[in-house]
Amino acid sequence: MNKLAGLTKVDCAIGCTAEGCVIADGRPHCMHPCKSGVPFSFKEDPAIQKIYADACTVLGVQNKHLVEQ
Numbered sequence: 001m002n003k004l005a006g007l008t009k010v011d012c013a014i015g016c017t018a019e020g021c022v023i024a025d026g027r028p029h030c031m032h033p034c035k036s037g038v039p040f041s042f043k044e045d046p047a048i049q050k051i052y053a054d055a056c057t058v059l060g061v062q063n064k065h066l067v068e069q
């Protein structure tokens with residue numbers, strides 16, 4: 001979970017920049033769970049789902065985008 005170092009409920013991870021959000025798997029759009037979250041068009045992306053779930057675990061927040069099996 002090193003990618004998510006520095007992640008808090010108000011700030012994104014240290015590795016997150018305007019050019020690429022770690023939670024968005026490097027896409028230039030922050031998907032912090034307490035800020036923007038995952039846009040509808042990326043909900044099916046497995047890489048984003050995984051890192052987003054990890055971010056929710058780190059923050060201790062509910063993963064609203066968890067896909068029901």
Ligand SMILES: [Zn+2]
Nearest residue numbers: 012016021030
């Ligand atoms: Zn971010």
